Amino acid sequence: MDVLLRFLGAIGHFGSVWAEEFGQMGLLVQRTMKSLPRMRPEPVAVQMIRFGIRAIPIVSLVNLFVGMIVAVSMSEMLISLNAVSRTAQIVAVAVTRELAPLMTGLVMSGFAGAAIAAEIATMNVNEEILALEAGALSPIRFLVLPRLLGVMAMMMCLTLIADILGMVGGYIVGVYMLDIPPLNYIQINNDSVKWPDIPKGLVKAAAFGLIITVVACRQGLKADGGALGVGRATTTAVVHSIMIIIAANLAFAILFNWTLAGP
Amino acid sequence: MSRPLSSRTTKPIIPAEPPVIEIVNLVKGFNGRNVLDGINLTVYRGETLVIMGASGCGKSTLLRCLIGAHRPDDGTVKLFGKELWGLAPKELDAVRRRLGILFQSGALFSSMTVGENVALPLKEHTDLSPEMIDLMVKVKLELVGLREAEHLLPAQISGGMAKRAGLARAIALDPELLFYDEPTSGLDPIMTGIIDGLIMDLARTMNVTSVVVTHDLKSAFRVADRMVVLNNGKVVTVGKPHEIRSCPDSFVRRFIQGPVEAKTAMFPKSAMDKGLDDVLDAEDAAQHVSRLREALAKAESEGRAAEVLRLKKELSTLESVPSGEGRGG
Structure with missing residues (x-):
């Protein structure tokens, strides 16, 4: 009985911690949106370069490999079904609908989320955030808003790049390892990519960008305890954003494949 | 000044x-x-x-x-x-x-240069032209003796310079009220x-x-x-x-004068006048003297005359107590 009560207590504690965390993140989003009219383009551009342009190589490479992995993984089954040319279709659908936004989100959790959390946490423990507030300057407008807009915009751009590189990965495996004729591969690939899949992927990418930035900023802004606090904020930001991104991806999959498209 | x-x-x-x-x-x-x-x-x-x-x-x-x-x-x-x-x-x-605040660490924004740090409140809270802001930044930095550090990042300057830059930023808007945390x-x-x-x-x-x-x-x-x-x-x-x-x-007397016995022993008037009380507190001084004595004994046993002379001189500075105050030891 005692064990059961402790178990229920632990679940309750876990639930209340996460409920508070989500509530605080919601408030952060609301306050950030309120500062939107006072947005300036230069800081947003700086963040787009920091977290977007510099992430292109890593996002490209990861998604190239992901496309190749999907093609290799499916090849055995497709060969046995005598449908090896369908590799192009499977890769195109998997990449554009799910893998490109998801993998880009996961990569950016580490690339941008960790950097944002560490940067803001360091500013927090060094009293820079307090200095902003004491100088009547909003940390939300100065720090959160440019990062949020920059990461959201670049997540969409990076997801487009990821779509292309994922399909290129599938093409390399299909054409050079599975001996599918190049024109045949491209034809099936192009036919398989449905127009709504791309914007749906972009909506997911923007949402993942929001999750990454809000989680990272929240962790950074509540950090305390010196270097230890900075490390804790960074780790928590990455772990939480990965968990929330995967959960959100499931929600999007249900929404796009069942609710909007019908079961 | x-x-x-x-x-x-x-x-x-x-x-x-x-x-x-x-x-x-x-x-x-x-x-x-x-x-x-x-x-x-x-x-x-x-x-x-x-x-x-x-x-x-x-x-x-x-x-x-x-x-x-x-x-x-x-x-x-x-x-x-x-x-x-x-x-x-x-x-x-x-x-x-x-109001303006000087934080203990300076709390400069690490992604901005010293000049940009000072300029930030002026840019955000005034309608001054960029040229005027530039001029104001130079004036404020000159006041704290940091004119040459305008284009350096906080990571490139010392802690003392960061504090002075923080003061320049605190007075950028000519505040009516200034808070100084360990200035x-x-x-x-x-x-x-x-x-x-x-x-x-x-x-x-x-x-x-x-x-x-x-x-x-x-x-x-x-x-x-x-x-x-x-x-x-x-x-x-x-x-x-x-x-x-x-x-x-x-408490006030202890706070101002320090622990009486340690202070009189380790910080005679002559040494205090030389500014040693800015550097060491009484407890540190006791440890410092103890370390000096150990070093002196070692130097004497090893016959290092120059070192013995130097340590004796340093110890005599710390221990030379004017008559009436007693001799520390």
């Missing part, structure tokens, strides 16, 4: 004027412990109030309550006649634009004198009200119009510097 203590004239305080800062029964606690326990204070326009007290006595918490960073558990904090926690965010920002800690004696002089000049020439939190007694007695001594979150005494010097309270 700094004036000798003796030539300093205490500014007349006009209590009839409404206070710039009014703290009534301020209580603030963390984890069930009251860090501030019923603080009552008023600070008048143009006055320099120095807050002193042992580490952990609540000085920094008091400062944070004054700038609206900590919400009091009880009591009120009024700046310019306005209760801080009753203000809407825009009204609070309007109050904050009238001279980590600075060399010359720069300490310059910063003290700047605090006094701002108060004298621009009628700036200043609240200085410091451990540096020399600096505190130099700049203060009034002093507050805190202990365990309570005000022990408030008064003018000469009143604090002659305060009979045992």
Whole structure:
């Protein structure tokens, strides 16, 4: 009985911690949106370069490999079904609908989320955030808003790049390892990519960008305890954003494949 | 820039004027412990109030309550006649634009150069042209002796320079009220004198009200119009510097003079005059002397004459006590 009560207590504690965390993140989003009219383009551009342009190589490479992995993984089954040319279709659908936004989100959790959390946490423990507030300057407008807009915009751009590189990965495996004729591969690939899949992927990418930035900023802004606090904020930001991104991806999959498209 | 203590004239305080800062029964606690326990204070326009007290006595918490960073558990904090926690965010920002804060570490924005740090409040809160802002930045940096560091990042300058840059940023908007958190800690004696002089000049020439939190007694007695001594979150005494010097309270006496037996033993008048009390406290001095004696014994046993001579000289400086004060050992 005692064990059961402790178990229920632990679940309750876990639930209340996460409920508070989500509530605080919601408030952060609301306050950030309120500062939107006072947005300036230069800081947003700086963040787009920091977290977007510099992430292109890593996002490209990861998604190239992901496309190749999907093609290799499916090849055995497709060969046995005598449908090896369908590799192009499977890769195109998997990449554009799910893998490109998801993998880009996961990569950016580490690339941008960790950097944002560490940067803001360091500013927090060094009293820079307090200095902003004491100088009547909003940390939300100065720090959160440019990062949020920059990461959201670049997540969409990076997801487009990821779509292309994922399909290129599938093409390399299909054409050079599975001996599918190049024109045949491209034809099936192009036919398989449905127009709504791309914007749906972009909506997911923007949402993942929001999750990454809000989680990272929240962790950074509540950090305390010196270097230890900075490390804790960074780790928590990455772990939480990965968990929330995967959960959100499931929600999007249900929404796009069942609710909007019908079961 | 700094004036000798003796030539300093205490500014007349006009209590009839409404206070710039009014703290009534301020209580603030963390984890069930009251860090501030019923603080009552008023600070008048143009006055320099120095807050002193042992580490952990609540000085920094008091400062944070004054700038609206900590919400009091009880009591009120009024700046310019306005209760801080009753203000809407825009009204609070309007109050904050009238004050400047020098943080202990400088708290410079690490992604901006020193010049950009100083320019930020000017860009955000004034309609000055970029050329005028540039000029203002140069003037403020010149005041703190950092003209040459304008284009350096905070990571490229020393802690003392960062503190001075923080002061330049704090005075960028010519605030009516300035808070200083340990303004001279980590600075060399010359720069300490310059910063003290700047605090006094701002108060004298621009009628700036200043609240200085410091451990540096020399600096505190130099700049203060009034002093507050805190202990365990309570005000022990408030008064003018000469009143604090002659305060009979045992904590205040200990705080000002240090542990009597260690102080007289390790810090004779001659050594104190040379500024050693700025560098070492009594406990450190005891350890320092002990280390010197050990080194001397070792050097003597090893027959290193030059080293013996040097150590003896250093020890004699520390231990040369004028007659009547007893000899330390």
